[in-house]
Amino acid sequence: MSEQRVTRPTPISGFPEWLPEIRSVEQRWLDHIRAGFERYGFASVETPSVEALDVLMAKGETSQEVYTLHRLQADADDDSDARLGLHFDLTVPFARYVAQHFNELVFPFKRYQIQRVWRGERPQEGRFREFTQCDIDVINVDQVPLHFDAELPRVVHEVLSGLDIPAWTLNINNRKVLQGCYEGLGIGDPVAVIRAVDKLHKIGDDGVRAILLDQVGLSEEQAKVCLDLAHIRGTDTSVVDEIARLGVHSELLTEGLDELGFVLDSLADLPSGSVVADLSVARGLDYYTGTVYEAAFRDDPGYGSICAGGRYENLAGQFIRRSLPGVGISIGLTRIFAKLVAEGRIATGRQCPTDVLVVVPSGERRGEALRTAARLREAGHNTEVYHQADKVGKQIRYASRKGIPFVWFPPFEDGRPHEVKDLASGEQTAADPATWSAR
Amino acid sequence: MSEQRVTRPTPISGFPEWLPEIRSVEQRWLDHIRAGFERYGFASVETPSVEALDVLMAKGETSQEVYTLHRLQADADDDSDARLGLHFDLTVPFARYVAQHFNELVFPFKRYQIQRVWRGERPQEGRFREFTQCDIDVINVDQVPLHFDAELPRVVHEVLSGLDIPAWTLNINNRKVLQGCYEGLGIGDPVAVIRAVDKLHKIGDDGVRAILLDQVGLSEEQAKVCLDLAHIRGTDTSVVDEIARLGVHSELLTEGLDELGFVLDSLADLPSGSVVADLSVARGLDYYTGTVYEAAFRDDPGYGSICAGGRYENLAGQFIRRSLPGVGISIGLTRIFAKLVAEGRIATGRQCPTDVLVVVPSGERRGEALRTAARLREAGHNTEVYHQADKVGKQIRYASRKGIPFVWFPPFEDGRPHEVKDLASGEQTAADPATWSAR
Structure with missing residues (x-):
């Protein structure tokens, strides 16, 4: 390929993406939220990103926000994708899910759903065109006990209290x-x-x-x-x-x-x-x-709602001849997270998950470095081997720039011990890859 | 809302979704794959679901598979979304990401990316229109050491060997x-x-x-x-x-x-x-x-590739005046998982993450059940409170149908101990919510 076209990419407004050290924090938040939801017995569900347009439109009034899909090179007479739209929330897809799988679910059905949603809005502060929502809902046959209306805010309270947000x-x-x-x-x-x-x-x-x-x-x-x-x-x-x-x-x-x-x-x-x-x-x-x-x-109440939800009677039931009321609440993860990122209030996390970098002092010693790394991984440490034989100082700088906390030295000569350097303290000590612990 | 329209929803071909007991297995797989990638020091990255069409088209030859986005009620003169398409793989978005954030990344940059991708294909066995891929790639400036070409299959081998697949x-x-x-x-x-x-x-x-x-x-x-x-x-x-x-x-x-x-x-x-x-x-x-x-x-080699990848020289570099070669491999998670689901080869997981169901013997005892549940959650158990006062037998049946392994009885009368019933063995014993352990 000899083409020399250079089109430096620019961000697409309304579609956020994060550097690795921010993404690692978002990932930690997602794990925390998921654990909080599971603590109350909510089961994970994911639905496709798209729904049939008549499902999306069934509750009315949101049509202007929906993105529809089209195949770039579809034949004019092929409309197989013509009635598909990206979901704009997770409640409507969940109601459809419950109606569709009604016979295979046990009620009351408590589910959480953490997924991206899309809205064709004009991007502005706190408004995105693609963002992640974290929803919990309970749907039951005929009636949903009122105590769920109290349980949902409690779950949200516990989950948000565990995150470092204003x-x-x-x-x-x-x-x-x-x-x-x-x-x-x-x-x-x-x-x-x-x-x-x-x-x-x-x-x-x-x-x-x-x-x-x-x-x-x-x-x-x-x-x-x-x-x-x-x-x-x-x-x-x-x-x-x-x-x-x-x-x-x-x-x-x-x-x-x-x-x-x-x-x-x-x-x-x-x-x-x-x-x-x-x-x-x-x-x-x-x-x-x-x-x-x-x-x-x-x-900053004017920033808009960071969670929203409520009780609905007729959302799932419209798809099926059953009364299937529900109550749910949604955490606007991206809405919250992006604000804190923009204001520099996120304590950035690690650029990479590596605990230990194993140095490669010379090409001949590479095999030893690889074997050492395998032993460290078996012992549960996320381990990288430096990508080439190079000066040790350069390898330590690489670890330091990536935020890798420990650098490991396999024996340079036979009979010498393994050694590990703690980059925070500068201390270098003898260690056994099978038993060493970072703490 | 009095409308009585009933449109029982049907699955959309090519867009798989799972029941909770299957989803819980998929979630376990995703956690396992992520941990395997992190074990080798790959950092998590996510990119938007959409890219500018000229980015998606930059490598050529895939145009027919791309879904483009359109706002359902866009004005005729509003083309702000007109040049956006859903990504069809994770390599092209990653190459764009590296070029765009070049100055903020440390190289060689090792990333993993687990996301859905979309292709406007005719659905058929093993072919989906929305599916999840799990990618690892290394991109470096000027040249990528060959040992990464060997590292990637090793990571995939370790990850897939830990999953129960043929x-x-x-x-x-x-x-x-x-x-x-x-x-x-x-x-x-x-x-x-x-x-x-x-x-x-x-x-x-x-x-x-x-x-x-x-x-x-x-x-x-x-x-x-x-x-x-x-x-x-x-x-x-x-x-x-x-x-x-x-x-x-x-x-x-x-x-x-x-x-x-x-x-x-x-x-x-x-x-x-x-x-x-x-x-x-x-x-x-x-x-x-x-x-x-x-x-x-x-x-079943005819089912098609379940992983694919290779070394590329000119993917990221086309966006920026630097040479940014890479090597990567992608696990076709949905491709693998959906086949096993269809063949009944997935040992279904739990319908919900609840470890313990606390019974509510009567309305007056509900407060006690809630307090007991709070203590069990603090001790690390995923805990549900039965949603209403009801016959105990009915509450046990609910736990049994949902696969909840333990049922907890707060003291029915003052002075009596808490008791917990192991539904597998049928055994019921006295237990302290603060110290009880399921094992």
Whole structure:
């Protein structure tokens, strides 16, 4: 190949990738999250990256974000891939999975799913076109016990608390409280109110009030109560009393308050501020029907949600003649991680997993270096052999630049011992490859 | 949501997905492969699922397999995603990665990459449209020491030997031997011969001979030597002597034989039959320039290659004004795994990672069950609390159906001890949640 075309590649906006020393931290986070999910008995599931478009569209309202696939050189009359799109979240694929494999699963089915998702959005701060989500969901036949609504935030709390990230708050609400309150006020289109209130943090009280009065057609009094409700926020079940004091009554509101109270009560042992009832959380465009979750960084709430989820009744059930409600929550791993990377708040990890570099003092000694490395690997050490015979100083510099903590010297002459140099301390000592330990 | 549309989902051909008890085995395989790669010091890298089309096309000849992305509701004048395609292997993205991050990497750079890739192929046995590959590659500035050509098959051998898969052989060849031999025979278009010989196992001797005579324009004698060469196969360096006895001479052939001999010699300690020199291996359509690898199941070689790779000179260097040769090998994880699943040869794993199910004898006892579960989790056990108060027999059946090995009984009455039931033996004994061990 003699072509001399040089097209220095540039990053593709919205598709993050990391250097090895950052990737090793991301990998550690992923292992930690996975272990945290498994600690609560969630089983791993992966689904294909694509779904049929009618599956992706079944919940509506997200069409503009979907990437569809096309074969670069497909025949005009070949539409075998024409109805495939990359999934934009992991909840819809999971609902499809449960419906499809219904007869082979044991319910309640608790699964975690850690995968990339894609959205054809304009890239901006905190918004990516490809990113990794870490989801846990429970789907059951007919009804999902409410205690799962409390278990999911607890799992997320444990998992995130084990990662070195800035303080965050998981806000909890219940769509039944919102809808029940609006119904109690005699409002005909509660969903329109939910969507308006969902904009509160973007357009403020006046903006929301204007929509409620002018577009939804509420009275001043109705709009006031809706806004009063949205401003209620608290860390314990006293918020339930506060909502009751609004003086609105409906069956749905009572049901929602019972549920919200149960979830808050169940999580009362968590550190103050980590879980907060926030009646402005609506997840307006989503398919939730009860509890809703939304977490944000405390010092930068405008960055957007770093976890989100809630309870849904009709997602899996639409694919099958069964009622299959669920509740789930998703950690926006890339959203969190990329922010910390951009701000230099990730303590970079190792550039490579190598524990020990075995030096090759000369070409004739290479066999001995390889045998030594094999023994070190058998003893459980990640081991590299330097790639060529070279000056020892150069080999040590290579280890140092790669962050390899130990350099191993096989016997240069017969009868001499193996020696290992700790690059952090500079100390070099005799050691047996079969029994040496880095600690 | 009152819609009653029911569209029972069906699998999408070429996009495999697994039930939890199969997925848990795949996850174990992935962990094993990753640990094997890290044992040799390869660092984890992930790249975006997409590349710019001109990057994907830079090596040529694969265009028909590429999936391009389109936003479902993109404006006609918005082409921001128009030049993006899903990667079809991990070598081209890695070469791009190395060129892009050249100044921030330490060379030789050894990386592993375990990701999904996509090809717009017609699905058939062993061919998927989305599948996972596990790659290791070494890229260096100017030249890659030959010992890496021997290290990669050794890593693959160790990794695959630790998985419960049918016997396989890794076939090795060297493109310099092929090209050098053809040049020594005075053949003007050695690449055309490589592509013809690459078809040997599909069309047989007569088919290849016909192409060589009729299309490439070789003489009977030239064609005979090419076919004789392709039939040479052996487990040790005696193949080098056998090739030499063909009586062909060229500088490139000598160089190739030296390299092939070195690799075979370096791997001589591996079990007989695991690595074999096979002069018919050509990887005809690929970008390899020296050593080439191709592994297949011994009892089903027609299933296709389960590992493939080789040495390439000009893949990363085309993106940057530096010479960045590399050598790499890829394990076709999905290819291997899906075959074993289809044949029922995977010993299914656990449906969920739960070690212990804590029973909830009554609603009032739920708090105690939750506290017990928390203590068991702290002690390192993956623990689930049964989702509602129910008959104990039903809770045990749930554990049994999910493959949960232990069922835990918090004290039913004050003063009684905790008890744990081993579902395999049926034995139930007193136990302390803080100190109990499953073993």
